[in-house]
Every structure is written in C-alpha cells, then in structure tokens.
Amino acid sequence: MTHTSLSRRVFLKTSGGALVGTLAFTNGAVAMLAPSRSWAVTTEQFDDHQARTLLTFTRHLLPHDTLEDAVYALVVKDLDRQAADAQVRQQLTDGIATLDRKANGNWLSLDEDDRQTQVEAVAGSPFFKTVHGSAIVALYNNPLAFAHFGYGGGVDDAGYLHRGFSDIDWLPEPPIAVSGTIPNDAAPV
Amino acid sequence: MDYTNQRTFGHDDDGVVVVIGSGAGGGTLANGLAQQGIKVVLLEAGGLHSRTDFHTDEWRAYEQLSWLDPRTTSGSWRVAQDFPNLPAWICKTVGGSTTHWSACSLRIQPHEFQARTRYGDLEGATLLDWPIGYDDLAPYYDRTEKRLNVTRTNDIPGLPGNNNFKVMYTGAQKLGYECNTGRMAINSREMDGRGHCQQRGFCFQGCRSGAKWSTLNTEIPEALATGNCEMRTHAHVAEITHDASGKVTGVSYFDGNGEMRHQKARVVAVAGNSIETPRLLLNSASGQFPDGLANGSGHVGKHYMRHMTGSVYAAFEQPVHMYRGTVMAGIIPDEARHDEGRGFAGGYEMETIALGLPLAAAFLNPGAWGRDFTRMIDQYDHLAAMWLVGEDMPRDTNRITLNHDVRDQHGLPVANVHYDDHDNDIAMRNHAYQQGSDVYRAAGATDIYEVPPYPSTHNLGTCRMSEKPEDGVCNGFGQTHEVSNLFISDGSQFTTSAAENPTLTIIAMAMRQAEHIGQQMKAQAI
Ligand SMILES: Cc1cc2nc3c(=O)[nH]c(=O)nc-3n(C[C@H](O)[C@H](O)[C@H](O)COP(=O)(O)OP(=O)(O)OC[C@H]3O[C@@H](n4cnc5c(N)ncnc54)[C@H](O)[C@@H]3O)c2cc1C
Ligand code: SF4
Numbered sequence: 201m202t203h204t205s206l207s208r209r210v211f212l213k214t215s216g217g218a219l220v221g222t223l224a225f226t227n228g229a230v231a232m233l234a235p236s237r238s239w240a241v242t243t244e245q246f247d248d249h250q251a252r253t254l255l256t257f258t259r260h261l262l263p264h265d266t267l268e269d270a271v272y273a274l275v276v277k278d279l280d281r282q283a284a285d286a287q288v289r290q291q292l293t294d295g296i297a298t299l300d301r302k303a304n305g306n307w308l309s310l311d312e313d314d315r316q317t318q319v320e321a322v323a324g325s326p327f328f329k330t331v332h333g334s335a336i337v338a339l340y341n342n343p344l345a346f347a348h349f350g351y352g353g354g355v356d357d358a359g360y361l362h363r364g365f366s367d368i369d370w371l372p373e374p375p376i377a378v379s380g381t382i383p384n385d386a387a388p389v
Numbered sequence: 390m391d392y393t394n395q396r397t398f399g400h401d402d403d404g405v406v407v408v409i410g411s412g413a414g415g416g417t418l419a420n421g422l423a424q425q426g427i428k429v430v431l432l433e434a435g436g437l438h439s440r441t442d443f444h445t446d447e448w449r450a451y452e453q454l455s456w457l458d459p460r461t462t463s464g465s466w467r468v469a470q471d472f473p474n475l476p477a478w479i480c481k482t483v484g485g486s487t488t489h490w491s492a493c494s495l496r497i498q499p500h501e502f503q504a505r506t507r508y509g510d511l512e513g514a515t516l517l518d519w520p521i522g523y524d525d526l527a528p529y530y531d532r533t534e535k536r537l538n539v540t541r542t543n544d545i546p547g548l549p550g551n552n553n554f555k556v557m558y559t560g561a562q563k564l565g566y567e568c569n570t571g572r573m574a575i576n577s578r579e580m581d582g583r584g585h586c587q588q589r590g591f592c593f594q595g596c597r598s599g600a601k602w603s604t605l606n607t608e609i610p611e612a613l614a615t616g617n618c619e620m621r622t623h624a625h626v627a628e629i630t631h632d633a634s635g636k637v638t639g640v641s642y643f644d645g646n647g648e649m650r651h652q653k654a655r656v657v658a659v660a661g662n663s664i665e666t667p668r669l670l671l672n673s674a675s676g677q678f679p680d681g682l683a684n685g686s687g688h689v690g691k692h693y694m695r696h697m698t699g700s701v702y703a704a705f706e707q708p709v710h711m712y713r714g715t716v717m718a719g720i721i722p723d724e725a726r727h728d729e730g731r732g733f734a735g736g737y738e739m740e741t742i743a744l745g746l747p748l749a750a751a752f753l754n755p756g757a758w759g760r761d762f763t764r765m766i767d768q769y770d771h772l773a774a775m776w777l778v779g780e781d782m783p784r785d786t787n788r789i790t791l792n793h794d795v796r797d798q799h800g801l802p803v804a805n806v807h808y809d810d811h812d813n814d815i816a817m818r819n820h821a822y823q824q825g826s827d828v829y830r831a832a833g834a835t836d837i838y839e840v841p842p843y844p845s846t847h848n849l850g851t852c853r854m855s856e857k858p859e860d861g862v863c864n865g866f867g868q869t870h871e872v873s874n875l876f877i878s879d880g881s882q883f884t885t886s887a888a889e890n891p892t893l894t895i896i897a898m899a900m901r902q903a904e905h906i907g908q909q910m911k912a913q914a915i
Contacts, residue, residue, distance in 0.1 A: 261758045261759070262758060262762070262763055262766075263759070263760055263763050264763050264766070264767060323758070332756075332758060336750050336751055337448065337747070337750075337751070339750070340746050340747050340749075340750040340766070341446075341447075341448055341746075341747040345746065346746060349746055349766065349767070349769040349770060350708065350710070350769060350770030351712060351745060351746035351769060351770065352710065352712060352713065353445065353446075353745065353746075354444075354445025354446065354589070354591065355445075355589065357587065357589070357597055357598060358587060358589075359586075359587030359588045359589030359590070359598070359714075360551075360587075360588045360589060360590060360713040360714055361586070361587050361588040361589075361714075363713075364710065364713060365549075365551045365552065365588035365590075365713040365714035366549060366550060366551050366552055366554075366555065366714070367552065367710075368552045368555050368556070368707070368708075368709065370707045371555050371556065371559045371832070372559065373555075374550055374554070374555060374558045377569075378547070378550070378558065378568060378569035378570065379547060379548075379549055379550035379554065379558075379569070379570050380540070380546050380547035380548045380549040380550070380570055380577055381546065381549060382549055383577065383578050383579070383585040
C-alpha cells in the first residue's frame with residue numbers, strides 16, 4: 201500500500217506537484233496517529249491544480265465529512281502511481297481538463313452543489329471509473345482509515361481472543377450451551 | 390509442516406493416479422489414496438504458501454491466494470455486472486479454497502438428496518435425484534467430522550461466540566429461532582498438533598494460527614509423509630489424454646517454467662473446482678470425444694450452481710466490531726427446511742459473516758458512490774452482518790463454456806460462466822432478506838442494508854452425478870459414465886446444491902471415492 205507519510209512539510213519538489221494541508225480535527229483518530237498536524241503528499245504526474253482537483257473529486261465520490269483530506273490524498277497518490285502509464289495519465293488529465301472547461305476555467309472554484317452536479321454528469325465515464333476504482337481501494341486500505349472507521353485490522357498472532365472479540369455489554373450474554381468457553385490453556389497476552 | 394516430496398515418480402510411470410487440484414476434494418483424495426499405498430502425483434496450478442506466509446491484509450491476501458487467471462461472465466445475475474471478470478472468489482494455491490474457507494461444516498439433509506422427488510418438476514429447472522442417499526454418505530460424514538475436529542460433534546465444544554454472534558443470537562431469540570456458534574472445522578481446543586482459534590478474524594485469508602482445518606495443514610503433509618505421493622506445484626493441467634480404447638492415459642500440463650510436460654497415469658481424478666473441472670474436460674476434446682472428454686451426454690459444464698446468496702448488514706447504536714473473531718460465528722438453521730408454504734422449494738441458512746474495512750468497501754455495494762454508500766461505511770464499527778445461503782435451482786442454461794476469444798497465459802480458452810437466477814432463487818432470496826432483516830430489527834438495528842451476492846464461493850454441479858448415463862457425467866462414486874479410469878472429485882459432482890455449505894460433503898465424498906478407487910485398482914477393474 202501507499203507509504204506516503206504524514207511527515208512535516210519537508211519535500212523535494214521536482215516537476216509534479218504537491219498536496220499540502222493541516223489536519224482539520226485535532227482530536228480525531230487520524231490526529232492521534234500523525235506525527236504532526238501538517239501533512240504533504242507529492243505527485244510526479246500531476247501538478248498542484250490537478251492533484252487538488254482529483255482530491256476534491258474523490259471527496260464528492262466518497263464523501264465522509266469528518267475524514268481528513270490527508271487520507272483522501274492517498275487516493276491521489278495511488279492515481280499518481282497509476283498515471284505512470286501514459287494512457288492512464290492522459291485519461292485523468294483529460295478528465296480534469298473537461299471538468300475545468302465545463303466550469304469555464306476552474307472546476308475547483310465552483311461551489312459544492314455545482315461541483316456535485318458535474319460529478320453526477322460524468323458518472324460512469326471512464327475517467328469517473330478510474331478514480332472510483334482507485335478510491336474504493338486506496339481510501340479504505342490504510343492505517344489512517346482503519347483508525348478513523350474503527351477497524352482493528354490484523355493485530356498480531358494472538359488475535360482478539362483476549363482483546364475484546366466478545367466485549368459487547370449492551371446485549372444479554374448468550375448461554376454457554378449455544379456458545380463456548382475460552383480455551384483454558386490460553387494465556388492472556 | 391513438511392512439504393518436501395519423500396519420493397518422486399517418472400513422467401512415464403503409468404502406474405500412478407494423477408490428482409488435479411489440491412483443495413478440499415483433491416487434497417483429501419490424494420491422502421486417502423496414499424494411505425492405501427497407492428502412488429499419487431498431485432498436480433496443483435498454484436504455488437505453496439504455508440501458514441506463516443499468510444497476510445492479515447485483505448488485499449494482499451487476495452492477491453496471494455485467489456485464482457486471478459482470466460474468466461468471463463454472462464447472464465442476468467448481478468455478479469456479471471459488478472465483477473465481469475471475477476465470477477468466483479476461489480483459490481489457486483496449495484490447499485485450494487480450503488485456505489479461504491470459513492470452515493462452516495454442515496451435512497446435507499436426507500431429503501435434499503432427492504430434490505426432484507421431493508420438490509417435483511419445477512419449470513425451468515433440471516432437478517434430479519442424487520444416485521446416492523444420505524445413508525451412503527453417513528459413515529463418511531462421521532469420519533470427516535472426526536478428521537476435521539468439527540465443533541459440536543464428537544463431544545468437541547463449540548467455539549465461544551464473538552460480538553457478531555451475540556447480535557444474531559439476540560435477534561434469533563426474539564423471533565423464536567434456534568441459534569448457536571455452529572459446526573465449525575476450527576479447533577476450539579488444541580488438537581492434532583494444531584492450536585485453538587485465536588479469534589483473529591482472518592479465516593478468509595488463510596488462518597495464520599492453523600486452528601482452521603485445510604488440506605494445506607493436514608491432508609497434504611500427511612500424504613507426502615507416506616512416501617507415496619509427489620506434489621508438483623505451479624503445474625497447470627491443460628489436457629487429459631486418452632488412447633484409442635477411450636481410456637485416459639495421462640495429462641499434459643504446463644510446469645512452472647511454462648513448459649509443456651506429460652505425465653502418464655493409470656487413473657486421473659479431476660478436482661479443480663466446478664469452473665476449472667468442466668473447462669479442462671471441454672479443453673480435452675478430441676476426434677473420439679468431439680464435445681469434450683466424458684461429455685457424450687452433453688452435461689459437462691451444465692447445471693452450474695452457486696447457491697442462492699445475499700447478505701444483510703445492520704447498524705446499531707452501540708459498537709459491534711464484527712471483524713473480531715471467527716467470520717462464521719453463528720448460524721440460524723430454522724429456514725433450511727423444505728416447506729412449500731413459504732412460496733419456494735428448498736431452504737436456506739443464515740450465518741454470520743464479517744468483512745474487514747477494505748473488503749467491505751469493495752463488496753457492500755459494488756460500484757456505488759455518494760452519501761448512500763458512505764453512510765454505511767461511516768457505520769462500519771457498528772455493523773453486524775449475516776450471509777444468506779440456500780439451495781439454488783440447477784438449469785441447463787446456467788453453464789460453463791469455453792470462451793475461445795479470451796485466452797489465459799498458456800493460450801488456453803478461458804471459462805465463461807453464465808448464470809440467470811431462477812424464480813425460485815429470487816423468491817427465496819426475498820424471503821431470506823426479510824427474515825434476516827427481522828432478526829436484526831428484533832435486536833434493535835437502526836439501519837438495515839440488503840447486500841447483493843458476492844462472486845461465487847460455492848461452485849457446484851457442472852459434472853453432476855446421475856443414475857443414468859444420459860442424465861449426467863459421473864456415477865455415485867464420481868467415476869465418469871464414459872471413461873472408467875477418469876473420476877470427478879470435487880463439488881462438480883453435486884446433483885443439486887442443497888442448502889448447506891458444501892465442503893464437508895465434498896470431503897466425505899472424496900474419502901469414499903478413495904476407498905472405491907483402491908478397491909477397483911485391486912480388482913484390476915481400472
Ligand atoms: C471465502 C470463502 C469462504 C468459504 N466458506 C466455506 C464454509 O464456511 N463452508 C463450506 O463448506 N465451504 C466454504 N467455502 C467453499 C469451499 O472453499 C469449497 O467448497 C471447496 O474448497 C471446494 O473444493 P474443491 O476441491 O472443489 O476446489 P478448491 O478447494 O478450490 O481446489 C481446487 C484447486 O484446483 C486447482 N486447479 C484448478 N484447475 C487446475 C488445473 N487445470 N491444473 C492444476 N490445478 C488446478 C486450483 O488452483 C485449486 O487449488 C468457502 C469458499 C470461499 C472462497
Ligand atoms: S478467527 Fe480463528 S480460525 Fe479464523 S483466522 Fe483467526 S484463528 Fe484462524
């Protein structure tokens with residue numbers, strides 16, 4: 201998966217572009233994991249404007265109001281990697297150009313509702329499908345998303361046996377006859 | 390676990406039994422034969438990934454274990470639209486889909502072996518009674534349950550229920566349904582040198598602890614240890630060869646370097662799972678068998694079944710964390726009965742299911758976007774879920790054919806999987822959605838989501854067994870009607886799908902077949 205770090209705003213800018221930002225939610229799950237409040241993701245195939253457009257487009261596709269831009273930036277990073285293929289790059293940059301053209305210059309400058317209308321208008325297009333296909337994987341397959349959505353992931357080989365696999369206390373406890381007991385050789389880890 | 394071959398056989402050794410595929414059927418058969426002193430060459434298209442290689446990262450595991458060679462789809466089933474090149478989610482690795490399976494281990498009910506007699510003649514379905522009955526399999530079910538340490542059999546305690554189970558149990562109680570943690574081929578206690586379940590929740594990704602039974606961690610090492618079985622990995626069988634008398638003589642396969650090899654054989658057994666098995670027979674067509682090997686009756690590839698499936702996900706005010714612990718953690722069996730009063734033939738089971746966040750995003754509503762979709766993901770840690778699995782109707786138009794326009798990496802035509810739901814399947818799914826939703830409503834759900842079928846995990850029926858040669862491909866032992874030394878050894882044999890998860894039955898049939906092949910070889914009948 202993506203190894204984009206939430207490191208400080210230290211990066212070497214060659215061609216390409218960058219997404220930079222500051223975490224919006226100081227107490228969110230993502231903030232707990234991040235080494236710093238500011239973040240930056242560099243891109244090789246897209247300039248700043250293109251990267252920002254892809255990020256905002258992705259927010260329209262998969263809107264999670266309290267999910268940090270820093271996580272959406274991982275989708276841009278994945279698209280950037282895919283765009284090393286010239287055909288993909290062409291498709292994505294054309295898609296962005298079309299959005300801008302329809303917005304008389306800069307799609308990003310439209311207000312949210314107008315942007316949304318345009319996203320709906322291109323739903324199902326190859327551009328839309330490429331962004332969606334990347335986003336549905338990249339947005340949810342990283343430790344920041346795991347923390348945000350409350351997915352514990354793999355933990356370690358000791359599993360959840362002593363880490364809350366049956367910790368619901370808001371429902372009655374089922375009888376042992378329909379369930380089972382914890383193996384007694386299982387040492388808590 | 391030791392996976393080294395203790396002995397190897399020459400390519401021109403025509404005394405060996407070649408077994409194709411190392412999953413539930415093939416792995417069990419290979420061990421069953423090797424234990425009798427029969428020489429076996431086990432050919433597996435995938436590579437060896439032992440349990441310490443497994444990942445607890447859903448996409449990495451998917452790439453490691455899944456069958457990703459191209460396939461195509463057609464028909465009106467929703468999978469063809471959502472996953473046009475992924476009709477089935479099954480494996481290509483040593484151990485086959487038993488690395489993937491969630492280990493729910495149920496017996497087929499006696500009446501389900503007589504579906505045609507019991508359900509009658511349903512229009513648009515090709516129902517047929519099995520040539521064997523429950524009593525033929527019962528002793529092998531006993532042995533299989535012992536072998537797999539199936540919980541709630543042989544005094545083996547049940548697995549402790551996780552959060553997902555608690556939610557299902559609460560709703561089931563309110564509706565008057567029975568519900569428990571099921572019969573699972575997962576060690577609830579340390580047994581046979583394999584540890585107990587750690588409730589880690591990566592049963593679909595191989596189970597790093599080895600608590601879950603698979604041919605990878607039992608049958609295959611045992612078969613190799615006898616010194617009678619040689620396993621060749623990355624060996625993709627392209628064709629089964631035969632002589633002028635119509636007996637099979639061996640198989641041609643691509644080895645790991647992409648080179649074509651030929652292995653002679655006295656007997657060939659095919660267990661490539663129900664898409665690859667008919668594909669291989671069809672790809673083995675010859676002057677003598679113009680429509681495919683053992684396909685004089687025309688049934689090879691037909692009657693493809695995948696079970697009626699669907700899922701219900703439900704959100705609760707309080708957290709559930711369904712991903713913690715066994716994937717199939719609870720079962721409601723009440724609707725598995727045959728009761729025409731519900732408006733359909735056959736029955737279905739309700740079983741908990743859990744997906745991690747990455748797979749949930751991909752499978753909960755494929756292709757969906759916008760707020761309706763993200764609302765469900767926002768509730769991820771508050772979701773409980775169940776999978777609905779029931780008997781689907783066999784149809785001769787639901788079938789595996791060769792797609793000559795699409796070729797795999799070896800240049801072989803790929804399988805096309807065509808499926809249309811029968812009205813009975815649709816009526817059953819609607820009923821199951823309703824009952825599943827009621828279970829969760831009774832437990833206090835705030836939102837209910839009916840989730841469409843995933844790519845097929847149960848694949849059945851494409852070389853079905855039949856009493857009469859004109860009705861199917863093989864007899865009650867999986868021996869093909871047309872070619873006496875060719876056997877079908879996987880779920881392709883199923884005459885009808887029954888409501889239950891199929892693997893316990895596949896294994897029991899493979900054990901029975903191993904004995905039968907041993908006897909016939911001794912008697913020089915094959
Ligand atoms: C996610 C998931 C969960 C499941 N859960 C359950 C469950 O809880 N209970 C249950 O009963 N069942 C379950 N199943 C189904 C179960 O895995 C299958 O029924 C069973 O593994 C099928 O056995 P098989 O021998 O037919 O095929 P497989 O186990 O799939 O093995 C077939 C093997 O043949 C190999 N092969 C194919 N073609 C060739 C060729 N041409 N040459 C060489 N090798 C070849 C493949 O690489 C593969 O390794 C589940 C399946 C999945 C995917
Ligand atoms: S939950 Fe149990 S069976 Fe499933 S992967 Fe974990 S240890 Fe294995």
